[in-house]
Amino acid sequence: MALDTLGHDLSSVIASFAPSTEIRNIGRVLSVKDGVAILDGLSQAKMGEKIECVEKGIEAMVLNLGVTEVGVVILGDYTLISEGDTFVSTGEIMSIGVSDSIVGRIVDAAGVPQDGKGTEIPVDQKMPLEKIAARVIERQPVKTPLQTGILAIDSMVPIGRGQRELIIGDRATGKTAIAIDTIINQKTASPSVVCIYCAIGQKQSRVAQIYGKLMESGAMDYTVIVNAPAADSVAMQYIAPYAATAIAEYFLAKGKDSLIIYDDLTKHAWAYRQLSLILRRPPGREAYPGDIFYLHSRLLERSCRLSEKLGGGSITSLPIVETQFGDVSAYIPTNIISITDGQIYLVSEQFNAGFRPAIDAGISVSRVGGAAQTKAMKKVAGTLRLDLAQFKNLEAFAQFGSADLDEATKMRINRGQRIRELLKQPQYEPLPVTTEIALIYAVNNGYLDKISVKDVERFKVEFISYMQTEKGEDPKTVLDAFFATYDMKDTAQDEQT
Template sequence: MASQRLDEFADTLKRLIQDNEVSLREEETGRVLSNQDGILLLSGLSGCALNEVVLIGPEEVQALVLVLRESSIGAVALGAYDRISEGMSVTRTKKTFSAPGGDALMGRIINVFGDPIDGKGPIEIDHWSQVEAAAPEVMERSSVDEPLYTGILAIDAMIPIGKGQRELIIGDRQTGKTTIALEAIVNQKGRNVNCVFVSVGQKNSTLFQLFREIERVGALDYTTFVVASASDFPALQFLAPFVGVTIAEYWMKKGRDVLIIYDDLTQHAIAYRTLSLLLNFPPGREAFPGDIFYLHSRLLERAGKLSEEKGKGSITALPIIQTQADDISAYIPSNVISITDGQLFLKTNLFNSGQRPAVDLSNSVSRVGGTAQQAAIKSMTSALKLFVSQYFELIEFSKFSSDLNEESKKTLALGARILPILRQSPLKPYSPQDEVLLLHLISSKLILEIEQVEWVSEVCKRVLDAWRTHKLYETLSLNEKVSMNVKDVMTQLFRSEYRSFIVSSAS
């Protein structure tokens, strides 16, 4: 009897063990040694990796590991650091910080954690990727051979940008750097280019105006904003560009073209310097840590164009750098200039003189964009570059001598008429067909027929309106040089509209 009961007990015990399988979970834990306004010193976690996310306390506040020492670990809190106290347990996640991906992000404004901050409800995220990822290998890339039009004549003609290129926008504050980036976004409407705008360290009031303007012109539908404002922790400002490029990489790997704006990497560098000094990194030039160059290079190297085998997707990066007194030889500006494929240099004196965009054409360059320029535009840009350079040379010369020959006077007259054409209103980009017409008016010197410089803008506006309704406007092939027949049509349109302008002005 006792033996039977013992067997029944054993069977019951076996059944209970089978029904309630115990799974073992291995965790590596440590402790918080100190918390100084979110700068954490941790013990334990001997297997922890750099840039790994750890969870602290019962509320699992996230922190990012930035320093590995033999006896301790330095980390920065990514959340409410006032809820972290000494002695709290710390658990490894064995993962770096992650960012969302997917089409649900288009038209939304998110923070670094992927949470929406636009008041439009939650976002259904079905894909997360770690923000620390290797850039595409050399053999996985393709050459830059497709143009990315900004809609700005001066840039598309003389400093062209190609898909997969990294073109720096650099200049003092209040010179129109962000406006150029926004115009590039606006011009991608209907061109199957997804846009990501990363805002680092900007004021909330400035961001609100920016969002409203983008929404007003209908560019928000294909744009994702990643925001780490001036009121956010430096750690979040440090992570924001990496979150943005991770979102862009999701689409690039799907074979799509992406334009990403970093506004701006100067604030990003300052945030990283703040973290580094608080974590006792040895300071270098201008108190920046020694790996600041590597920080920006590993970020910007993730832009590029993939090969056909990898889907032919691309990320075009337009990082923004703010200078002081036009000093491009400072540490951060010179670093990013050496990393990128060219720069658009904006000058304060040009901006104050009314030139928009205030691009210094003599100091701006695009090292790879010229190979992506389409034949219709490329065939006309050499004349524009020559005319503009000659004009500015003669302007300097005329300051010291008033004795100019007829050819020099003609060059000055031509240059004076070119500048109003290069001057554009904000967020009103030109189409490539518009640019072909304007370049024809310049290269053929037709604008010299306009008697007064003040008339140039209005006459060109009238000619553009007439050109946009012409049947050749939509059928114009941008991949071929402009034929004489098309040039004759554009010439006739100019002279016809100029005559009607003269008549209307006289009446």
């Protein structure tokens, strides 16, 4: 009886058995170099697709499609991957998990927290690293100011929400300082701005210093740091700016304004060059691959101001590029200059002479111009750049002897000296726009003519302190009230005698 029952059970199992097959698109690792792996297989892989090594919990992104091989960049610890490991296609485009909780955190290029807070960031939405930029019909003109709090920029090289403004200069000229001051100044911005600082190939100690300063000023309450330090693989450095842009696009879709600092795209280009050489792509000028321009154009084109129909949000980009010996005609700088909507050029000579921020007003330009300024700022700062340029020419001419100069020329030189002193500004001390307007109004209308050049700094410090308690909007009224009690210890007359 037992044998009959067993036979019946086996017959039932065999009759009900339905064979199932699972077809998976897989690839086997042939080699791994500095975060880049060459795989055999993955015949159905797509560019930018996410693939997984399930056994080791490592993700990668497809970057190169060959006839028989696929090149991928490994996200995470690439030393865990070895020859013979298997990756499986997911059919998904590489993306980063984002939610409102990411604000205030430090994450790597894959969205993994690095700030030691120990809590995972909840994911509200997966944002693709690569995305086609908004079409022309989906955008609106840049017309809302993004105040940096830096007098020289807000008055002469204004930045609007949705603009791409390049910060360019030699090493150690204050490029990052301008970016950090801009982030700090968004504390009082209305509507609010979500700031994203993307560190590419920077030292960990430098990023820690920036994080400490942002914490001290309260700016981390609205800031995200995407960190791909020099110790990370070139693969992580390559995708870091795309991850930062994907985070910004999450807030863009919600109708919010965001600001991205790419620090810096020179190191990003170096990382991409190294990736391309490992992938055996044909090198071109300076060993960069042929698509080096497209690398940055498709990144920066995602910065825009959407139409009101799509929420009216914006992404403002401040990419940073380092030059060598002031050469702005080098390959990467000229590429990015042609992509952006203007540039803020910093000069080593001015920086070393103590004129900081060391902005060269002659070369620096904003292609948005007065459209990104308030009416009051546009009115008072309209001739500031011209006055400064004329002063530089007259100052150079006066070095041959000032005895024969007419009174109008002497007045222009004296006014220019005070403008230059007024534009000096300490780091981490951004100014409210009302204070900036009043300061420019003061120098344009002769309020500083009776103050010696060496005393302009004292006036500025006292006036800024006065403006912290003064609520007046009219600059003339505010200045008249201030000078009614201001003690002029050093006068311009004393200086001349």
